[in-house]
Amino acid sequence: MRTRDRILEASVKLFNAEGVARVSTNRIATEVDISPGNLHYHFKTKEEIVEWLFRHLEGRIDPLLDDDAPMRALDDWWLHVHLSLEAIYDYRFVFYDLEYLLREYPRVATRIRRLTLHSLQSVRRQCGELARSGVMRASDEDLEMLALHIVFTGTCWLTFANVLPDPTRSQPPSGLAAYQVLSLLGPYLADEPAHYLHYLRSKYVR
Amino acid sequence: MRTRDRILEASVKLFNAEGVARVSTNRIATEVDISPGNLHYHFKTKEEIVEWLFRHLEGRIDPLLDDDAPMRALDDWWLHVHLSLEAIYDYRFVFYDLEYLLREYPRVATRIRRLTLHSLQSVRRQCGELARSGVMRASDEDLEMLALHIVFTGTCWLTFANVLPDPTRSQPPSGLAAYQVLSLLGPYLADEPAHYLHYLRSKYVR
DNA sequence: GTCTATATGCGGATAGAC
DNA sequence: GTCTATCCGCATATAGAC
Numbered sequence: 001m002r003t004r005d006r007i008l009e010a011s012v013k014l015f016n017a018e019g020v021a022r023v024s025t026n027r028i029a030t031e032v033d034i035s036p037g038n039l040h041y042h043f044k045t046k047e048e049i050v051e052w053l054f055r056h057l058e059g060r061i062d063p064l065l066d067d068d069a070p071m072r073a074l075d076d077w078w079l080h081v082h083l084s085l086e087a088i089y090d091y092r093f094v095f096y097d098l099e100y101l102l103r104e105y106p107r108v109a110t111r112i113r114r115l116t117l118h119s120l121q122s123v124r125r126q127c128g129e130l131a132r133s134g135v136m137r138a139s140d141e142d143l144e145m146l147a148l149h150i151v152f153t154g155t156c157w158l159t160f161a162n163v164l165p166d167p168t169r170s171q172p173p174s175g176l177a178a179y180q181v182l183s184l185l186g187p188y189l190a191d192e193p194a195h196y197l198h199y200l201r202s203k204y205v206r
Numbered sequence: 207m208r209t210r211d212r213i214l215e216a217s218v219k220l221f222n223a224e225g226v227a228r229v230s231t232n233r234i235a236t237e238v239d240i241s242p243g244n245l246h247y248h249f250k251t252k253e254e255i256v257e258w259l260f261r262h263l264e265g266r267i268d269p270l271l272d273d274d275a276p277m278r279a280l281d282d283w284w285l286h287v288h289l290s291l292e293a294i295y296d297y298r299f300v301f302y303d304l305e306y307l308l309r310e311y312p313r314v315a316t317r318i319r320r321l322t323l324h325s326l327q328s329v330r331r332q333c334g335e336l337a338r339s340g341v342m343r344a345s346d347e348d349l350e351m352l353a354l355h356i357v358f359t360g361t362c363w364l365t366f367a368n369v370l371p372d373p374t375r376s377q378p379p380s381g382l383a384a385y386q387v388l389s390l391l392g393p394y395l396a397d398e399p400a401h402y403l404h405y406l407r408s409k410y411v412r
Numbered sequence: 413g414t415c416t417a418t419a420t421g422c423g424g425a426t427a428g429a430c
Numbered sequence: 431g432t433c434t435a436t437c438c439g440c441a442t443a444t445a446g447a448c
Contacts, residue, residue: 003413003414018309019305019309021227021306022309022310024440024441024442025441025442025443026440026441026442034414034415035414035415035416036442036443037415037416037417037443037444037445038413038414038415040443040444041413041414042413044443045443046441046442097305097306098365098368098369099225099303099365100225100227100303100306102368102369103224103225103228104228112369113369113371116369116370117371142392142393145389145392148386149386149389149390152359152362152363153358155366155369156362156366157358159305159362159365160358160361162304162305162308163308163318163319163322163361164319164322165319165323180354180355183351183355184355186348187348187394209431209432230422230423230424231423231425232422232423232424240431240433241432241433241434242424242433242434243425243426243427243433243434243435244431244432244433246424246425246426247431247432248431250425251424251425252423252424252425
């Protein structure tokens, strides 16, 4: 089962660098140094490759979403966000080419939708906990909207960062995205966590 | 110059519905009921079609960004946002396939980047005005971050909406996006504009 | 499991006649 | 301006030998 893994490894590398659409299965085969025929022995279709890569991503994010260790300080949550966004960054091709995948690969599409809903639920719950422990003050409506914005930012920020000119893009990318997510909480935070946020800002902006 | 316009019209329709990558120039020619050769008489390359469509989009957004009529109430700003997002919706293929266009069509890419920066500048200025007229209270740092989030939301929301299940998607799409943008101001608004925001919310959510 | 060879189809784009 | 015919290249996928 070694070749199979090398195919996946090469695929994610190429997809991230050049986009799913531009990378042909032949390219992948060349990169792995096997024949196209051999590649199709391991993965019948290109979609199958993408699907398995997406499963890997799920394997990294789902546990973070399901972890219901107590969430009492902003810092606890920050860690989860950071790890999630690192995973997203490692599989960024998914988020660069979201629409393409949704249209072209139906089986991947359903998995994407499932993961997004799962994220929404968990983030809502986690923010609720933060509110209950006094880290921030927000109404239920606020929390609902916050969760949506947060998942939205996690999902699309990398794409947007690519539109911006280099100065913003050349930051450590997952870190900046994480700060961007966290800053959404800014207006709702109590004094002490607000200072922590400010400290993080100094680390990631400019 | 009639055929030329029919080509552009058919292109934007097909691009929006199926994505730039899936729509071949032959498809467009068929739709317009001309020959492929004829299409290439009017537009040497596919990129040229995309570029001209993007110019049309610019023609609708740039004036809104440059309009420096006084911006004293939240409602003034709301109108600008709404019109911009309507334009974005009419050319939504650009935003669905952002990464694809950035990679595949360099001339379009520079235009996209230019428009994004232009939006950032203008939104920053407009939010500054709103703050100065007392519609909201926000520090310079807040304003900077707000502008970024607002342009980000305008740019990527439609894509994200496609990931969510239908209930959220089946809303009047540009209206929902506009509310989503506006809601970012929520925490910073004074009492009266906050009520106006709440009224808008009732129009666009659920 | 891995290779070579190949089928099949489509996409963008051009040539040249009308 | 518009057409027909065609080139060229690539991508996905398969067949069958080793």
